[in-house]
Amino acid sequence: MNTVKKVGGIAAITWKGLLIYRADAWLNIVFAGARVILTFLLWSAVFSAKDRIGDYTLPMMITYAVFSTQLAQLQHKDDHAWQLASEVRAGTFSKYLVHPFSITGHFFGLWLGAWTHQLLLSLVTILVWALAFWRYMVIPVNADLVWLLILVPLGGVFMMAFNHAVSLASLKFTEITGLLIFKSNLVEFFSGALIPLQLLPDWFERVLRITPFYYVIYYPVNFLLGAENQPPLRACLVLAGWTLVFVLAARYWLRSAHRFYEGVGI
Amino acid sequence: MKQYWQVLKVVLTSRISRQMMYRFSFWTAAFVDGSLFLIQLLTFNAIFSQVESIGGWQRGHMAIFVGTFTILDAFYMGTYFFGVLNLPEFIRNGQLDLYLVKPVNPLFLISTESMDLGSIILSIPGIGMVMWGAAQLQLPLNPLWILGYIGMLLLMYVLMYCLMVLMRIPAFWLVKLTVFSNLENAMVEFSYRVPGVMFKGVWKFILYILLPYGLMATLPTQILAGESRWTAWLLAGGVLAGFWYLMDRLWHQGLRQYNSASS
Numbered sequence: 390m391n392t393v394k395k396v397g398g399i400a401a402i403t404w405k406g407l408l409i410y411r412a413d414a415w416l417n418i419v420f421a422g423a424r425v426i427l428t429f430l431l432w433s434a435v436f437s438a439k440d441r442i443g444d445y446t447l448p449m450m451i452t453y454a455v456f457s458t459q460l461a462q463l464q465h466k467d468d469h470a471w472q473l474a475s476e477v478r479a480g481t482f483s484k485y486l487v488h489p490f491s492i493t494g495h496f497f498g499l500w501l502g503a504w505t506h507q508l509l510l511s512l513v514t515i516l517v518w519a520l521a522f523w524r525y526m527v528i529p530v531n532a533d534l535v536w537l538l539i540l541v542p543l544g545g546v547f548m549m550a551f552n553h554a555v556s557l558a559s560l561k562f563t564e565i566t567g568l569l570i571f572k573s574n575l576v577e578f579f580s581g582a583l584i585p586l587q588l589l590p591d592w593f594e595r596v597l598r599i600t601p602f603y604y605v606i607y608y609p610v611n612f613l614l615g616a617e618n619q620p621p622l623r624a625c626l627v628l629a630g631w632t633l634v635f636v637l638a639a640r641y642w643l644r645s646a647h648r649f650y651e652g653v654g655i
Numbered sequence: 656m657k658q659y660w661q662v663l664k665v666v667l668t669s670r671i672s673r674q675m676m677y678r679f680s681f682w683t684a685a686f687v688d689g690s691l692f693l694i695q696l697l698t699f700n701a702i703f704s705q706v707e708s709i710g711g712w713q714r715g716h717m718a719i720f721v722g723t724f725t726i727l728d729a730f731y732m733g734t735y736f737f738g739v740l741n742l743p744e745f746i747r748n749g750q751l752d753l754y755l756v757k758p759v760n761p762l763f764l765i766s767t768e769s770m771d772l773g774s775i776i777l778s779i780p781g782i783g784m785v786m787w788g789a790a791q792l793q794l795p796l797n798p799l800w801i802l803g804y805i806g807m808l809l810l811m812y813v814l815m816y817c818l819m820v821l822m823r824i825p826a827f828w829l830v831k832l833t834v835f836s837n838l839e840n841a842m843v844e845f846s847y848r849v850p851g852v853m854f855k856g857v858w859k860f861i862l863y864i865l866l867p868y869g870l871m872a873t874l875p876t877q878i879l880a881g882e883s884r885w886t887a888w889l890l891a892g893g894v895l896a897g898f899w900y901l902m903d904r905l906w907h908q909g910l911r912q913y914n915s916a917s918s
């Protein structure tokens with residue numbers, strides 16, 4: 390209970406910090422359309438020669454773009470990982486060693502605050518841009534969509550655990566900017582944020598199904614479009630399993646790698 | 656001009672020694688950019704496995720287009736990218752003071768002091784892709800076209816610099832700039848994938864003149880493919896002159912506004 394309260398407290402402070410920049414948030418909602426518009430221009434040109442690309446029609450592809458760009462903004466939030474890496478580099482990470490709270494718990498609180506704030510922004514952005522492209526929106530409404538209420542937060546928690554585990558590499562290597570950018574590039578592609586994974590070769594898509602990234606963006610949006618055959622329970626289990634793997638890895642690494650931390654300035 | 660070269664030489668030497676302190680990161684720069692190139696290649700292949708041509712451009716054109724943007728990306732990432740990226744932070748925390756008191760152009764120093772030469776390696780696969788595209792289109796590769804291509808690439812390299820700086824100058828007036836960096840990320844990401852020939856009407860005006868990311872790899876590709884006229888040079892020159900003037904004006908206006916963090 391105490392832990393939940395502490396995590397909630399950190400998340401609330403993060404929220405307060407983010408709410409200061411309201412103009413930035415509103416402008417982000419407006420300019421988020423740049424990705425949607427450019428995707429629309431690209432796919433309109435591609436679809437001018439064909440009615441279907443894979444299983445997608447042009448409206449399905451535009452719906453995919455509207456939802457996947459926002460889900461990517463939400464699930465790829467890794468400010469907490471950059472913060473940890475930069476604090477290790479600057480030596481200010483030392484403060485967490487004397488805090489009466491776990492390091493992972495602290496960064497989970499930071500992530501939770503930023504994630505819930507982004508969730509609100511993403512929902513408004515989707516609404517705005519889905520209305521702007523309403524002629525192209527295809528969302529088959531059915532009771533199964535309730536699964537998204539589990540899948541999306543679970544995908545977020547997995548990404549938090551994954552990013553946290555990667556950022557802890559800074560304890561040994563100190564400067565990991567390159568690693569963090571490399572990680573972001575891979576995750577963006579493997580999660581289907583750039584293009585629907587169905588357009589990749591079959592064998593590649595099958596391999597991606599055993600990775601958690603498949604279920605972070607591509608699966609939920611495809612599920613929303615009614616174009617997914619795999620049961621949502623399986624998706625949840627894969628995400629939960631991989632989350633556990635990264636939580637344990639982070640825990641182990643934190644215990645064994647803290648001795649590498651030099652604590653610049655101490 | 657001589658002074659700029661001397662500064663560049665000193666910055667380059669000190670940068671290489673500094674980067675060697677973080678060897679892991681030094682070598683990952685090339686690796687990271689390589690991964691980005693691979694991802695763009697896979698994306699390009701995934702889209703082109705579905706259609707024969709996009710907006711009248713065949714696979715060869717698109718290969719030149721993606722290769723050209725890769726070369727451009729490698730050179731700006733290797734030279735000014737990381738320096739310009741620091742600009743808002745320097746304005747916010749007052750570190751800009753340290754550059755203003757030095758007897759060198761502060762913007763030049765900030766832009767070049769974080770060079771990451773590892774990224775330039777990425778231009779090799781980019782050049783390979785351009786050559787593959789040219790072979791696919793069976794281009795005669797007239798030396799004049801090649802020179803024109805390099806010249807246009809240089810213009811686009813400078814234009815990209817102006818755009819990057821312009822996206823960060825608002826830091827003199829605004830505290831948080833995520834909207835500009837998000838917009839820039841989206842534009843750069845699509846500059847890799849969406850050739851300018853797809854834009855029509857108002858979109859062409861926006862993406863050629865107001866946010867000229869649509870020109871970046873499109874104009875050099877058209878020149879190499881021999882599909883460009885003198886109007887392309889006029890367009891590139893005009894847009895670059897306009898953005899250079901705007902950048903210079905806003906930079907000086909921002910400096911007048913700058914109060915330093917500690918004063």
